[in-house]
Amino acid sequence: MGYLENGNWNDGWYDTAKTGGRFERSTAGFRNWITADGSAGPTGDGGFEAEAGRYHLYVSYACPWAHRTLIFRALKGLGDLITVSAVHPDMLSEGWTFSTDFDGATGDDLFGFDYLREVYTKAAPGVSGRVTVPILWDKKRGTIVSNESSEIIRMFNTAFNGLTGNTDDYYPEALRPRIDEINDRIYKTVNNGVYLAGFATTQAAYDEAIGPLFDSLDWIEGILEQNRYLTGDRITEPTGACSPR
Ligand SMILES: N[C@@H](CCC(=O)N[C@@H](CS)C(=O)NCC(=O)O)C(=O)O
Numbered sequence: 001m002g003y004l005e006n007g008n009w010n011d012g013w014y015d016t017a018k019t020g021g022r023f024e025r026s027t028a029g030f031r032n033w034i035t036a037d038g039s040a041g042p043t044g045d046g047g048f049e050a051e052a053g054r055y056h057l058y059v060s061y062a063c064p065w066a067h068r069t070l071i072f073r074a075l076k077g078l079g080d081l082i083t084v085s086a087v088h089p090d091m092l093s094e095g096w097t098f099s100t101d102f103d104g105a106t107g108d109d110l111f112g113f114d115y116l117r118e119v120y121t122k123a124a125p126g127v128s129g130r131v132t133v134p135i136l137w138d139k140k141r142g143t144i145v146s147n148e149s150s151e152i153i154r155m156f157n158t159a160f161n162g163l164t165g166n167t168d169d170y171y172p173e174a175l176r177p178r179i180d181e182i183n184d185r186i187y188k189t190v191n192n193g194v195y196l197a198g199f200a201t202t203q204a205a206y207d208e209a210i211g212p213l214f215d216s217l218d219w220i221e222g223i224l225e226q227n228r229y230l231t232g233d234r235i236t237e238p239t240g241a242c243s244p245r
Helices: 062-076 117-123 150-158 173-193 194-198 203-226
Strands: 002-005 008-013 055-059 084-087 134-140 142-147
Touching: 002 117, 008 055, 055 062, 062 084, 062 150, 117 134, 134 150, 173 194, 173 203, 194 203
Parallel strands: 055 084
Antiparallel strands: 002 008, 055 134, 134 142
């Protein structure tokens, strides 16, 4: 576990000393957007057109944020259009690595790198920040499109429809307010909530996080007692993957 500072690797755990023992998530640094014709998306300046074979996804099977990009790749029929490399599931002093001595760990299919951090420094040699998965890489421009899973799945939802003919919509207009509301609570109290509780280094910080986490699990359970999925009877972005059924 570590981070890049001006392109150099530092092996260090999350520094919670300045924040009263609280884990604080840094925002993802690469926020470009793929669109059907390369026009600008909700973030970024554009220049990332949907094309078969152009983009590559780096994931860890040990990472739930990465999972959702793999789920969307499958749901949207993008398996033949977007290639994937999976890191080794252990994230230790070198961060994510491309060692292949684990079932499903593919190595780096694009560059043959040893460490995931090299993908970040290839995109931006002086980059600072955490080296996270997932990463969506653009083979044409030789850079990272995005390392923010919530945005990668939104791109996958629509950008490649013209190429695949798959128009299934997991963020339908009519349900957006409800999806946004559910996503917001789940992100803050569950997805990031487990980090807030798990990486807290003071009892107070842990106590702050653990109540909302279990309240939200009960809230989710309540919805799923009534509906098959979190937004009703069909799968949408917040899938209801926690459903016991
Ligand atoms: N905002 C990112 C968060 C991704 C994330 O935190 N990934 C974790 C693995 S589950 C990671 O790579 N952590 C490495 C680190 O923080 O050093 C996203 O949703 O894409």
